[in-house]
Amino acid sequence: MTHADFNGDLLDFLQQSPTPFHAVANLAARFEQAGYLRLNESEHWTLAANSGYYVLRNDSAFIAFHTGSANLLEHGIRLAGTHTDSPCLKLKPSPVLCRQRYVQLGVEVYGGALLHPWFDRDLSLAGRVTYQTNDKRVSSALIDLKEPIAFIPSLAIHLDREVNEGRPVNRQQELPPVILQVKEGAQFDFEQFLLDLLRSQSGHADATRILSHELLLYDTQPPALVGLERQFIASARLDNLLSCYTAASGLLQGAGAHASVLVCNDHEEVGSASTSGAQGPFLRSVLERLVASTSSEQDAFDRVIHHSLMLSIDNAHGVHPNYSDKHDEQHRPLLNGGPVIKVNANQRYASNSESIARFKAVCESAQVPHQAFVMRSDLACGSTIGPLTATELGITTVDIGLATFGMHSIRELAGANDPELMSRVVTAFYAR
Secondary structure, three states: OOHHHHHHHHHHHHHOOOOHHHHHHHHHHHHHHOOOEEOOOOOOOOOOOOOEEEEEEOOOEEEEEEOOOOOHHHHOEEEEEEEOOOOEEEEEEEEEEEEOOEEEEEEEEEOOOOOHHHOOOOEEEEEEEEEEEOOOOEEEEEEEOOOOOEEOOOOOHHHOOOHHHOOOOOHHHHOOOEEEEOOOOOOOOHHHHHHHHHHOOOOOOOEEEEEEEEEEEEEOOOOEEEOOOOOEEEEOOHHHHHHHHHHHHHHHHHOOOOEEEEEEEOOHHHOOOOOOOOOOOHHHHHHHHHHHOOOOOOOHHHHHHHOOEEEEEOOEEOOOOOOHHHOOOOOOOOOOOOOEEEEOOOOOOOOOHHHHHHHHHHHHHHOOOOEEEEOOOOOOOOOOHHHHHHHHHOOEEEEEEOEEEOOOOOOEEEEOOHHHHHHHHHHHHHHO
16 A cells, blocks of 8 residues: 555545544444454354454444464463544533524533634534334434534624633533524424434434434544645544554554454543443453463463553654643654654553563564653643553553644644554564
């Protein structure tokens, strides 16, 4: 695949993945096409050597693995971890508001979103809808309206002269988007709207009642290569679908003799405490079943973990030319500078000297440059699934990512060369 083809496919993945549910569906399709077999957690697993499998949980978390042929007790597992969710605006269960003859949708803020960029954008709606069928079955479907159906208008500066002085956003009052203007006294039935939408889709004509939904607003502006020389990628959800894509590409290209695993957890942006999050049992459950397929020894799992290494892949803060003083002067990662190794003395990142050295060795074998990031000592540091997974499993872990601008904005910026560099490193990691 050429550099242009790689980035073109990445942009398509980003465009087709407006929610974690869609991202997981797209990942599953890619692995299915590559010959990986889907497993069901409620069934017994019979795993063969040198075979690929994948499993979903909650439709929003994804694990794929290749069993390889090497002895797990001697060589362990090559594991990469990412997350599928991004900060956004999520519809409330009963979202419809009617104010001044405008229909609006009540929203909650999911994760640590930068709120001001959500104003004055063409927004659409996507996610999962759960419904009842004619024969009383409960079923779910993914929806994506694609078209811009919502807008959060700013207040004109004439009515708020101090807005550029740094006014906070009132999440309850100011974030509901406008979707419709109606006549005096008219009502809008949102559930009927969803039901009609479902019935118009192939395979859901038997829907009779909406039971629940998890729907997210998203920006309809498509991902793009930007800059005079197209050196950058501008897109929503680069944090962390960029990592999902590069890690998946690495596994599909690099799986070889050693057991290789990719986990894409949900709910990282809100703490990871869920059945499909990094604090939940999803990954351990899959790994235990993988180990049990090759060894019945009582201490097998702990021995395998001891020989294993995990890449926790989540975006890093590139040094912003307008705010370079926000970075430690010795640790200023550049866009298009290659993977960033993230370090924190208080274990907000799981990297240590051993895991860093092992990752650097992989970069050198793949002839890929690497950078380092440490937060300024007077600023609080974010975190990733790395420390959580390391704590849950006891696995040696290194936190890495690609440098980006505008993390947690509705639209972020990354280097156009970096995704392919990260994919090369992850491919080499799995192939070692």
